[in-house]
Amino acid sequence: MRGPTDREGRKLQQTVRRGSTNSVHYRRAMTLPASAGGNRVPMTAQPARG
DSSP, rough: OOOOHHHHHHHHHHHHTTTTTHHHHHHHHHHHHHTTTTHHHHHGGGGGGG
16 A cells, blocks of 8 residues: 555544544544554554544
8 A cells, every 4th residue: 555645644634633523534544544654454453443
């Protein structure tokens, strides 16, 4: 998986900081950078469990 572009990364950070009311958007914003960083599924899913 490719890493997010600068623009995509900023959008993901905004979503996490705001604490999106849409849980799907929030979990996606947490897991995409972890996945792009090469983390395996258990490590990628862990931050989204909060």
